[in-house]
Amino acid sequence: MPYNNTPIPPPAEITGQVSLPLARVKKIIAADDDINACSANAAFAIAVAAEQFVYYLTEQSYKMLKTEKKPKRQLAYSHVNAAVSRHDNLEFLSDVVPRQVTYKEAKTIRAQKKARETASSGLQQQKREATASVSNGAAVLNGQPSSSSATGIPVR
Incomplete structure (x- = not known):
């Protein structure tokens, strides 16, 4: 059975729908003690920004996968780690995505x-x-x- 490894392109424009559930995004926002209230529009904007961030991180990790000598079909932790360590704008994730150690x-x-x-x-x-x-x-x-x-x- 062949794998469907054609990437899903990101939407060209914002349609008003997000892949992340807005209720969960609102719960995460409500868990922050510094924020008293959050409007629906702000929660939507945060959800869109989170989607864009996940898309960018995945794209950079996929580029790390393709630079290997023998590219694989699956993204692994090592690819995400390589993307975080090689890109300056992802450096803030170095504490969250530490280097793998044997x-x-x-x-x-x-x-x-x-x-x-x-x-x-x-x-x-x-x-x-x-x-x-x-x-x-x-x-x-x-x-x-x-x-x-x-x-x-x-x-x-």
Whole structure:
């Protein structure tokens, strides 16, 4: 059975109908605490803008699919991710569409992060010990009491 992979062209002009359900768009708008009320015309305009955005994101992702050596028939997460990372005007989605990481890479990243945290906590502990020993009135240098007091006057 052949696939129907002919793209549906976007409408040339706005006809007054949108593909997204207006009731759901209104619910999403109502969920925002900053917005008290929203007119039907504003909800329609937001729905049209959302459709145009989804169309643009899909179009850019499809271009990423076609640039592969062996183009596939389906858009994948990797194509959307490539579109987000390569187009400056889609950069704001980089937090929502993060780069795919293999389990092995994630494991090494987590180990590196943990090593950095333990190293920084060790430095913080050393700083706390150094400040505690200076605040006691005795200056400490390399873990050994120095020959001078905290005031800098030599002790005899």
